[in-house]
Every structure is written in C-alpha cells, then in structure tokens.
Amino acid sequence: MFFTRIMPKICPRVFAALMALGVSYSVSADTFYPPYQAKSATDSHRFDELYYIQPHNTFEHGNNLTGWLDQGYRTLELDIIDRGDWESWDKGPYVSHEASPQNQNCSAAQNDQLGHCLDDIVSWMNSHTNAQPLVLFVDMKASWDPLNAWYASEVEQLDEYISNYLTSRLGARFYKYQDLINHLNPHFQSNYRNTLKNVGWPTVSELKGKLIVVLTGGHIGDVNDRMESALMSRLGAQATFLCPDIDTADADEFSGTIDSISASNSTYFFCGNVKAGDHYQITANRAAEYKQIMHLWGSAGDFSNTSYAANWIAVAHGVSVISWNIDAPSQTPSWTQSSIPLVGKRRGLPGYFKIKPMVAPQYCLDVENAQYSNGSDLISWNCGNGSNQRFVYSAEGQLRPKGNNQYCVDFNTGSADNGDDMHLWDCDGGNSEKWQVNESGRFQNLDNGGSHCMDIPGGSAESSEQWQIWSCHGGDNQKFYLESVPDWSQTSF
Structure with missing residues (x-):
C-alpha cells in the first residue's frame, strides 16, 4: 500500500500508469487510493496501536480451537458457565454458551473445560514463540442458574484460577494486569487511565509470544458492579483484564465514570465491552485516544460484521477487537489478505x-x-x-x-x-x-x-x-x- 499526496496537475490515468511502473511521488500518510489497504502492524507499534479481528464464540466453530490461530487470527473467545464446584476442579469451569456442558472444539475427550482450551492455546504458543501477542476473551455466561451466577467472589476466584493455571505453564509469557500497572507506575500521573493515555502499552516486540486474558460478561444486570468489587479486592494480584459493559455511544465511559462503577474506581479499568450500534464511532475514537481495549460485538447499520465496510469503519475509528460471526477459518474473507488484515494498525484507515x-x-x-x-x-x-x-x-x-x-x-x-x-x-x-x-x-x-x-x-x-x-x-x-x-x-x- 502507498499513501501518496496526490499531485493535482497530473492526469489521474497517467498517474495510475506511472504507479503501475513503480514510479512514486512524495509519500504522505494522509491520502489513501484504491485498491485501499490498512496500515500494517509492526513490532515497533505499541499493543494499543493494534486492532484484532476475532471469531465470536471461537470454541463453537471450526474443527479445533487452534485452527483459528493457524489461519492468522490472534484473538479468541471462550464462553464459560458458573455451574458446579468448578473452583475446586483442576480444569476449571465448563466451556459452553448453553446451560449444559458441551464437547466443543477444545481437546477434552468429553465436555470441554477452560483448562482444556488453555492447554491447547499454550501448546500452540510453545510452537510459535515469536507470534504477535495473543488476546483471549473469556465471557462469563449466566445461562445456568442466572440468579446465582457470577458473584463478585467468583469473578475473583476465576481471576485467581486463570493466574495460577497460566503462570505455571507460561511464566512471564502470561502478561497480567499487574504487569501493565508496573509498566505505568514509573510514569504515574493523577490516575492510571490518564497515565495509560500518556504512556501507552508496551510494544509488540516486548509482548511477542505472550498471552493477555480479558474477562467479559457476568451476572445479568449487574456485570459492572461485580467487576468493580472483584478488581478492588484483587488489586496488587489481578491477572486478567476486566472489561465492563460500556454504552454504545457514551465515549465518556472510556475517559470518565463507567456506569455502576465509581468515578475513582473507573480509573483502574482499561477495557470496555461495547455492543455495535448507531454512533459507536465516537466511543471508539475515545477508546483509541485513551489507549484502551475496546471489544466490539454485534453489528451496526445494515452491515454484517464480516463485511468489508463494517470492518473499515471499526478499524478507522479505533476499535481494537472486532468480533465476527463466522463459522470456520476457511470462511475468512479474501480481502483480509489484501486490504484489511486480521491484525493491523488501529486507526490505520481514515474515518474522517x-x-x-x-x-x-x-x-x-x-x-x-x-x-x-x-x-x-x-x-x-x-x-x-x-x-x-x-x-x-x-x-x-x-x-x-x-x-x-x-x-x-x-x-x-x-x-x-x-x-x-x-x-x-x-x-x-x-x-x-x-x-x-x-x-x-x-x-x-x-x-x-x-x-x-x-x-x-x-x-x-x-x-x-x-x-x-x-x-x-x-x-x-x-x-x-x-x-x-x-x-x-x-x-x-
């Protein structure tokens, strides 16, 4: 892709012919011409400067979980249910979107549990030690016993479980919430959100071969309050990044107070889970400005979330994780090879x-x-x-x-x-x-x-x-x- 300042005195057909012959003009980063191409991700970019495309409910689609990683995706999503005494089980909670356990695409012989899926990811990482940082979203579903699902104490236990499980297998290759806090501490200014805005995340080079885990969802109608309680209780030991629900067109939740979370405690959150809808671009702009993770799910307007235009808009405005409804790695659109890759530069296309x-x-x-x-x-x-x-x-x-x-x-x-x-x-x-x-x-x-x-x-x-x-x-x-x-x-x- 070239980003070229158009010279108005050159006939466009002549200009196109010269470009085809390899002749270029002064390069500027602000003009895009067809065939359009998003800017690529590089090792020198910070993690917050990247976007990722994610297969929604990855565990339900494809022959195996890591087949998506082989296709080039670098973010996955698992649903887990708060059923049974998973806190005492070696492999943790069941992986399922439904109320009952399921045998999905992880490596369990019968019903998949979180540990089985984590084992698959760790095995893949051990064979791809120089891969771009992986981001795993774990969505806490309340499909089993909704009235009693995911108390704040259980969100804490889930964080502790994931921390122990992955630290024992990955060591420092499991990049934790506390690692980001340690990265920000030498530059601390007023609060952690403002510090992140000024400093940003570590670079891709620093995070290569590492795994970041994000928690979404929880108790229906009380997601944010319980996340707040869990995070405040785990400060100093928190491993996963809690990602509360943020309203579609409320940009201030990325820079100020999150609904159902106090103003002071909101400054400890670096992620927002946003349903696509009208005007979400203003929320994405703010998330990118504050260098936070924005997970976008669903679809806006009349676009499917796998359409070229929908992904242009998401990338251009600063979404960092774009969730897709897609059934198999083989269905990945061809334009991801030529125009908008599965991982690229956040805001690497123009939205204005x-x-x-x-x-x-x-x-x-x-x-x-x-x-x-x-x-x-x-x-x-x-x-x-x-x-x-x-x-x-x-x-x-x-x-x-x-x-x-x-x-x-x-x-x-x-x-x-x-x-x-x-x-x-x-x-x-x-x-x-x-x-x-x-x-x-x-x-x-x-x-x-x-x-x-x-x-x-x-x-x-x-x-x-x-x-x-x-x-x-x-x-x-x-x-x-x-x-x-x-x-x-x-x-x-």
Missing part, C-alpha cells in the same frame, strides 16, 4: 476524510456554498480546508459533513436510479443515506440492493458539477481517493 474523484483529484466533494439544508447540492470544487469538504464515515455507513453533523450525503429520489443527483438530507436512517465503501475505491449506496455507486457525471469532473449515482461499473469515475483529516466532536445527530 475528504473525497477526491480519481478522474480529477484536484477537486473534492463539496457542500455547495457551505449551505446546510435539505436538498443542498453536492458538487465538485477545488479542494480546500473548509468544513463543507470534510466528512465522517459513521458507524451506520453515513457520510456526515463536519459543517453540520445532522445532515447526510443522500440522493434526490430516495430510490436509486441512474442519474439521481446527490445532495444533503436530514439523517433519517434510510438506505439512501448509507454507503458501503469497496476495496476497489467505490462507494456503493445501500438502496436497491447496492446496485448504484457514487459517480462523476460524464466520466470527467468539472468545477461546480453536481455528483450523481449510477449503476456500479468499476470505471475510474466511480473511484475515489480519500484524504484523512483530523477528528471533530460530534454531539448531535
């Missing part, structure tokens, strides 16, 4: 950008005269620094201008047809205001089955010309360069 036609990159998509109202024309205009040329790609797939966040890029008929003019309209959740970015550089509108794309009329952009939609055909006038711009606050939708 200018849109430049490939056929005339001196122009930008522009809200004419910066007039924001229903029906305002969207035209080509010389690129500048105005808020009327800057757009956020929202969690739902909308393109909202910086100048007025309550309007969306839309078209004038509401039902996609060739030649429909593009304009602004109130964001109302309709398909006509949702756009699916494509690896090849297109923006497909979700109306009419995604058959129509953002299009430059006549194939050659001219100043003041209104943009349109047209049947997707792959021509250069339907491909766009994206120049990243700084984030801005979004407070009204």
Whole structure:
C-alpha cells in the first residue's frame, strides 16, 4: 500500500500508469487510493496501536480451537458457565454458551473445560514463540442458574484460577494486569487511565509470544458492579483484564465514570465491552485516544460484521477487537489478505476524510456554498480546508459533513436510479443515506440492493458539477481517493 499526496496537475490515468511502473511521488500518510489497504502492524507499534479481528464464540466453530490461530487470527473467545464446584476442579469451569456442558472444539475427550482450551492455546504458543501477542476473551455466561451466577467472589476466584493455571505453564509469557500497572507506575500521573493515555502499552516486540486474558460478561444486570468489587479486592494480584459493559455511544465511559462503577474506581479499568450500534464511532475514537481495549460485538447499520465496510469503519475509528460471526477459518474473507488484515494498525484507515474523484483529484466533494439544508447540492470544487469538504464515515455507513453533523450525503429520489443527483438530507436512517465503501475505491449506496455507486457525471469532473449515482461499473469515475483529516466532536445527530 502507498499513501501518496496526490499531485493535482497530473492526469489521474497517467498517474495510475506511472504507479503501475513503480514510479512514486512524495509519500504522505494522509491520502489513501484504491485498491485501499490498512496500515500494517509492526513490532515497533505499541499493543494499543493494534486492532484484532476475532471469531465470536471461537470454541463453537471450526474443527479445533487452534485452527483459528493457524489461519492468522490472534484473538479468541471462550464462553464459560458458573455451574458446579468448578473452583475446586483442576480444569476449571465448563466451556459452553448453553446451560449444559458441551464437547466443543477444545481437546477434552468429553465436555470441554477452560483448562482444556488453555492447554491447547499454550501448546500452540510453545510452537510459535515469536507470534504477535495473543488476546483471549473469556465471557462469563449466566445461562445456568442466572440468579446465582457470577458473584463478585467468583469473578475473583476465576481471576485467581486463570493466574495460577497460566503462570505455571507460561511464566512471564502470561502478561497480567499487574504487569501493565508496573509498566505505568514509573510514569504515574493523577490516575492510571490518564497515565495509560500518556504512556501507552508496551510494544509488540516486548509482548511477542505472550498471552493477555480479558474477562467479559457476568451476572445479568449487574456485570459492572461485580467487576468493580472483584478488581478492588484483587488489586496488587489481578491477572486478567476486566472489561465492563460500556454504552454504545457514551465515549465518556472510556475517559470518565463507567456506569455502576465509581468515578475513582473507573480509573483502574482499561477495557470496555461495547455492543455495535448507531454512533459507536465516537466511543471508539475515545477508546483509541485513551489507549484502551475496546471489544466490539454485534453489528451496526445494515452491515454484517464480516463485511468489508463494517470492518473499515471499526478499524478507522479505533476499535481494537472486532468480533465476527463466522463459522470456520476457511470462511475468512479474501480481502483480509489484501486490504484489511486480521491484525493491523488501529486507526490505520481514515474515518474522517475528504473525497477526491480519481478522474480529477484536484477537486473534492463539496457542500455547495457551505449551505446546510435539505436538498443542498453536492458538487465538485477545488479542494480546500473548509468544513463543507470534510466528512465522517459513521458507524451506520453515513457520510456526515463536519459543517453540520445532522445532515447526510443522500440522493434526490430516495430510490436509486441512474442519474439521481446527490445532495444533503436530514439523517433519517434510510438506505439512501448509507454507503458501503469497496476495496476497489467505490462507494456503493445501500438502496436497491447496492446496485448504484457514487459517480462523476460524464466520466470527467468539472468545477461546480453536481455528483450523481449510477449503476456500479468499476470505471475510474466511480473511484475515489480519500484524504484523512483530523477528528471533530460530534454531539448531535
């Protein structure tokens, strides 16, 4: 992937031909051109600068748990149930999403328990000592006896169990919560969250070959309060990273007070478990700013969570662990090999950008005269620094201008047809205001089955010309360069 400052006096077709011959121009990190590619993860990046793609409920899918690691995934998820006297069992609680034990894809001869799955992971790690850091999510399910599942004391015991089990097998290769605290202590400033924001995690190089364990879930309706009690009781000995529930569009929970946890105790948490939904991008932006783990599950808008556009949005806005509904490693999308890898650079794609036609990159998509109202024309205009040329790609797939966040890029008929003019309209959740970015550089509108794309009329952009939609055909006038711009606050939708 190249990140190139587009030179407006060069014909785009000539530019593309030169690039194909290996000729490059001055490199800048803020312009992306098709075929798009996210920035890669390197050993010098800190752990908080990475994103991971995760197969949801990994234990239920594929022939064996480590087959996902062989495919290139570096984060897994296990569900465990609070059933029986697991605290005294050598292999710990059962691994299951249901109320009853299950024989899943870990190595147990019969019902899988947490220890069986941990053994499989440890065995894989022993054969891959230089692998990127692994992240294991253990989700505490209350499907068995919900009224009595996962008291705070049991969350403490689970942390202690995992600590003892993995320390005896991995030693220092099990990276603990307390290890991060020790990393932050020499730089401590006011509280640990602020210190993490200023210092960040250790580098990938420092964490290679190590395992991080994150706990999510717990007692239905009382997840956060019980996590708070457990963590405060275990401070100084805590091994796993507790990941309380954070509201979809409440960014302040990553920087301030978490629901059901006191303001002072919130500063000891470095992870949030977030359900995908409208406007989650503002929460992801804050999580990335504060260098915390954000685990995103579910789906937003009309995208499946395995779609290219959904993952673009998640990576671009700062999600660190993106959960997928996928049944087998062989179903991994091919674009993970070419565009958005399974592990890459967090915010390694633009979520805030200018849109430049490939056929005339001196122009930008522009809200004419910066007039924001229903029906305002969207035209080509010389690129500048105005808020009327800057757009956020929202969690739902909308393109909202910086100048007025309550309007969306839309078209004038509401039902996609060739030649429909593009304009602004109130964001109302309709398909006509949702756009699916494509690896090849297109923006497909979700109306009419995604058959129509953002299009430059006549194939050659001219100043003041209104943009349109047209049947997707792959021509250069339907491909766009994206120049990243700084984030801005979004407070009204």
